[in-house]
Amino acid sequence: MRRIDLITQACDPKTLTVGQLMQDALFTCTARTDALTIGRLMTKQNFGGLPVVAEDGSLVGLVTEYDLLQAMIEGRDLHKVLASEIMTTQPLAAQENMTLEEVANLFQDRYVTRLPVVRGKQLVGIVARRDVLHGYMKASAYWS
Template identity: 65%
Template structure:
């Protein structure tokens, strides 16, 4: 859940941080999760990507719709492929302290739809373009 959903007073949208905007309940998978399971999770929950984490919560990659489609195009059986084989290792990440303006620029410059949020290399949330827009409009409601 986003902290911005609890805003009681408006604020300058430029002061919003990733920590306020991110979703902290993140569905994730492990490096050993098969691609078929990942595809099922993503399609049934309407996700565009799934973070890949070790048991201790360390982010090691991300599997996107692109990665799954590429495997399908190559004729690979998604039931026999592990996340570690198709994930993007070392994905672009952000921290909770970064501002809305900083991450909006990052999203635009890198053509990102969502980005994992990390603290000491551990996954703590995920931030989507939609979260930026949601937080921005909530903050603007009474701000002048």
């Protein structure tokens, strides 16, 4: 669920934080999850990326559509390919206290569409460009 959907009163969009914009109902995988399972989950849920977490819930990577497509182009058997083999390690991540403007600039500057949100090393959410736009529009509707 988008946390921004819980906002019911006037809010200056400039004060919104990633913690308010992010989705906290997460789907994740482990480094040992096979690429076929990841691909099935991503297509079923309409995700463009899936965070990879360790047993303690810390973020260790991110598998994206790009990663899966690259493995397919290379002719690899997705049933035998593990997340650890194709994931981006040490992915760019957002912090809960980042402002809407800061995360929007990060999306634009780094050409990414979604970011895992971490508290320390713990994965606590995911924020996408559309969450930022949705939050801005929702807050603006009340603010105007």
